[in-house]
Amino acid sequence: xxxxxxxxxxxxxxxxxxxxxxxxxxxxxxxxxxxxxxxxxxxxxxxxxxxxxxxxxxxxxxxxxxxxxxxxxxxxxxxxxxxxxxxxxxxxxxxxxxxxxxxxxxxxxxxxxxxxxxxxxxxxxxxxxxxxxxxxxxxxxxxxxx
Ligand code: HEC
Numbered sequence: 001x002x003x004x005x006x007x008x009x010x011x012x013x014x015x016x017x018x019x020x021x022x023x024x025x026x027x028x029x030x031x032x033x034x035x036x037x038x039x040x041x042x043x044x045x046x047x048x049x050x051x052x053x054x055x056x057x058x059x060x061x062x063x064x065x066x067x068x069x070x071x072x073x074x075x076x077x078x079x080x081x082x083x084x085x086x087x088x089x090x091x092x093x094x095x096x097x098x099x100x101x102x103x104x105x106x107x108x109x110x111x112x113x114x115x116x117x118x119x120x121x122x123x124x125x126x127x128x129x130x131x132x133x134x135x136x137x138x139x140x141x142x143x144x145x146x
Pocket of ligand 1: 049053078082083100
C-alpha cells in the first residue's frame with residue numbers, strides 16, 4: 001500500500017516536471033495601433049485590462065509554471081481575440097466600446113479569479129465612472145471612422 005502510494009507520488013512529481021517542457025505562446029506581439037485615450041483612462045485600462053486585452057501582457061511568475069501557465073496563456077489569447085487595445089484600428093470600435101462599458105459596469109463578474117489573485121488590479125468605483133463617462137462621450141465621435 002505505502003509502496004504504491006509512493007510510486008503514484010513519484011509519477012505525479014515526474015509528470016509535473018515533464019509538463020514544464022511543453023512549449024507555450026507567451027509572446028507580446030508589437031503594439032500596432034494603441035487605443036487613444038486621455039492618460040487617466042489609459043492608466044486605469046492598463047492596470048485592469050491590458051494583461052489580457054493588449055499585446056502588453058505582464059506575464060507574471062505563475063504564468064511560467066504548468067499547468068497554471070496553460071490556463072493563463074489560453075485566457076490571454078481568448079481575451080486578445082475578443083478585444084485587443086493594441087490593434088485598436090482593426091476593431092469594430094463602436095461595438096467594442098459598448099461591450100467595454102457593459103463589462104466595466106458589471107466589473108466584479110468579469111474574470112473574477114484574476115482579480116481575486118490580483119486585487120490591486122481592480123478598478124475603483126471612481127475609475128469605472130471616469131472610463132464609462134469618457135467612453136460614452138467618445139463612442140459617437142468615433143463612429144464615422146468605423
Ligand atoms: C484575466 C484576463 C482578463 C482581464 C484582466 C480582462 N479580461 Fe475581458 N475578457 C477576457 C476573456 C478571456 C474574454 C473572452 C471570454 C469571456 O468572456 O470570458 C474577455 C471578454 C471581454 C469582452 C467581450 C465581451 C464579453 O463580455 O465577453 C470585453 C468587452 C472585455 N473582456 C473587456 C474587458 C475590460 C474592459 C477589462 C478591464 C476592466 C477586462 N476585460 C479585463 C479576459 C480578461
